[in-house]
Amino acid sequence: MEPTTQGGGWLYLTPGQLDFWEEYLAHPGQPVSTVAHLTRIEGGADPAALVRALQRVAAETDVLSLRFAPGPGGRPAQRVDPAARPVLRQIDLRGDPDPEGRARALMARDLARPLDLGGGGAGAMWLVRTGPRAWLWYCRGHHIFLDGYAMALIERRAAQLYAHLACGAPEGQPFARFADYLAEEAGYAASDRNAAARDFWRGRLASAPLPPRIRKGSEDYPAHPRSATADLSHLAGRLRDAALRHDLGWPDLLIALAALWLRRNGTGPGTDGERILWLPLMGRMGSVSARVPAMVLNIVPWHLPEARQAPLAETLAGLAADLKAIRRHGRCRIERIAADAGLAANERFFFSPLLNVMPFDPAVFPGCDTRREVLAAGPGDGFNVTVTADSRGGAMMLHLEADPALTDAACFSRHAAGLPRFLGAALEASGGTLVADLLAVPA
CATH class of the missing domain: 3.30.559.10 (Chloramphenicol acetyltransferase-like domain)
Structure with a gap:
């Protein structure tokens, strides 16, 4: 580019x-x-x-x-x-x-x-x-x-x-x-950093099954996706406390816990658990894009190991280290990653399930109460988990959305009821608790 x-x-x-x-x-x-x-x-x-x-x-x-x-x-x-x-x-x-x-x-x-x-x-x-x-x-x-x-x-x-x-x-x-952002992106695309990131992703995708792919333009986005919203504000204090115990930022802790839930629970027929998740990455740290409204967001695959028999603290530490490595190489565009993996020009990966945590502080107009509401954020491919909150985890909301052709009503209801319950239990659990015991929380 x-x-x-x-x-x-x-x-x-x-x-x-x-x-x-x-x-x-x-x-x-x-x-x-x-x-x-x-x-x-x-x-x-x-x-x-x-x-x-x-x-x-x-x-x-x-x-x-x-x-x-x-x-x-x-x-x-x-x-x-x-x-x-x-x-x-x-x-x-x-x-x-x-x-x-x-x-x-x-x-x-x-x-x-x-x-x-x-x-x-x-x-x-x-x-x-x-x-x-x-x-x-x-x-x-x-x-x-x-x-x-x-x-x-x-x-x-x-x-x-x-x-x-x-x-x-x-x-x-x-x-x-x-x-200025476009010029910086051109420089990154030609840089040694991008070359190293491409090598990282080639190695990742060569050592694991490739994610599903689809033909570009074949998307049949549902007019009325399944959706559910849950208020998680009551978990904010427990989330911050648990993040301190596990020496993690609260967004990474939340991402890791939600990933464990999805690794155990499938989002559609024939899936007893998800082995690949998709992570949106902002990619703005240290970039001029931190001061430029633009479409900078990237999305990358996360291959999840089976960790049900391991203690929670050990599992979270491993997931957090993997997230750190992914972010270090996360500026490499998914379009380049896909081409390097052998996808044709008219193909792309199927980005589902997608897990997104958005810790953005709301705008503050002096003398006024302000509240933000997302009316439209574009469609998702299949199953989407989004958590919105401020930078301290306050006003935290869980949003689930799924294509009804891929996720039936019973499966969706299990996630809508079970994921908040699992998060609450995991935030209270000691580091020595086995992940398998936590995942036994009934949906």
Whole structure:
């Protein structure tokens, strides 16, 4: 991948973006990978400062103004077009008998609309006033240029700008440019670090069965996936305590415990346990992308050993060490890993089950209560486990989603009931407890 500037400011896509472009072409007229967040803002907000802050963050966020088009030889290209910058849409529903319901209906209608990546308009921002002290901020884009961390960057920058405009707080630094991220990615792709990471993944995949693969464009994403949500906030204190006991960060402890559950419990017919999980990796540490909203997220396979007869502490230490090695080489793109493993250009791995922990602090607008809600995050291949929380594990929620064609209702219910129960038991267990005994917790 060489993100080379072309005439008129055109830039080549990253490998991750190319996959989303191919998906976009393969599913015409479908809103397949729309991304959208809703931020509820309640309290004594300064309306003018709020409007100005959102307008400024829209202007700073290059990717919200991207246009896409076929480039030389049919290779797609992208450019930042100021004319495509989203204009903040202000909607006042204070006179509506059900302002919240009306606002959500408008957002649902927008989410059902396929996005036009070529014509611009894939990025959108609305500010909906639902009461004298209540607003709903709606931010929408496409996964080809936004991931979950990018959305968090936008939200935190908007709050920082609001604090500056309304309270005189420091203005802070604007986002770095999207082109800076592309240039850095080109440098990494040609680096010795990437070569070493490719060797790491070649060795991994050569010593274990390859994950299942599918033909690109063959996806049949369900219109109504099975879904369940569980509030895990009552586990936050126990999670932090257990993380200290096991000398782990709480996100890694949670990932390891959920992995043990999935290793024991299959997610579909014919699977008595999952041997390969998929891990999303942010890949932003030490990178300019820490200050650039963009689609940086990578996804990598995790081959899990059978550890049911081992003590919990020993098992967790082994899983944590493996996670560390994976992250050390996790910037190597899955598209390159797949090609090195022999997948054809029209093939990709089937990313299921996927396990994602998102420890993002919410944006803080001074003088206001704010709550974030993910309205759309793109489809998953099969079975998805997502945990959202703040950086201390507070406000922790478990989200499960599954394709009903691959996971029947009884299996899904076992996970929805059993995984929270298993997490609670594992956080209370001593390090000498056998994993097999913990996994005997009835679902």
